[in-house]
Amino acid sequence: MKFAVLVFPGSNCDIDCYKAVEETVGQQVDYVWHTATDLSGYDAIIVPGGFSYGDYLRCGAIARFAPVMNEVVKAAEQGKFILGICNGFQILTEANLLPGVLRRNENLKFRCHSALLEVVNNNTPFTNQYNEGEIIDIPIAHGEGNYYCDEETLAKLQSNNQIVFRYKAGANPNGSVDDIAGISNERGNVVGMMPHPERAIADILGSSDGKRMFTSILNAWREQHGAAVNG
């Protein structure tokens, strides 16, 4: 299986994501620059965190028009696995691959600490190694992670089971609607989340709960391709 980690000017979690793929699933992984016009060789695309284009105008607003994003849209249509983390989540909403928008945190603070999440939907290519309702510890680091969508969209997210992660009840760090920390598209192959699983892949980092996101992706790919366990 082959992973791409996109790199925009201002991405700063690209190396962590690359290393996380190497460490957790040991699959092939490449950095792919924002000007790339072909992603056909990749099975999974990670849109990493950071401050693409300095967060000018709005987070993700300019990155969304980078040439590589046309390819990300194509890959999403083909059912490939796309994971946007933090700024990557913001880019995916700006690109209309995911509904809603990430607003300034309600308390106006940049929140950088570990966060407890509830795995709401474990039936996605990104969460199949977790139990439904499991509480996991994944760090956050954002100033604009306050997820918002209108009521109609929220009702759709709920009824289609598109809410993948919620902040643990009573511990919402940013004011997001319905305590949302991560969502998927309708098909389930595109997920965006504010917390950083790539920063939680070993106990020495404070938590290894993020590891199973990567093993989930590999597992989903193997199921799709009928590959042998060590393939």
Added chain:
Amino acid sequence: MKAKVYVTIKENVLDPQGVAVQGALHTMGFAEVGSVRIGKFLELELDTNDKAEAEARVKAMCEKLLANVVVEDYRVELEG
């Protein structure tokens, strides 16, 4: 021709920065301040004299890039 674009958070969406500034103004004794909305102001120099065309083009710019219409409203003024 010059276009002035005002981008603000929609009325029904909470503007945490506006709320913070409102609180500060109240603390300072400006009790008459009902609400504060913070937005962006953009000035665009346009290489055209056709007002109708400029209006349509700037509207497209707002819809595509300058505003996120999920949570923001925009208003355009053309000059010259």
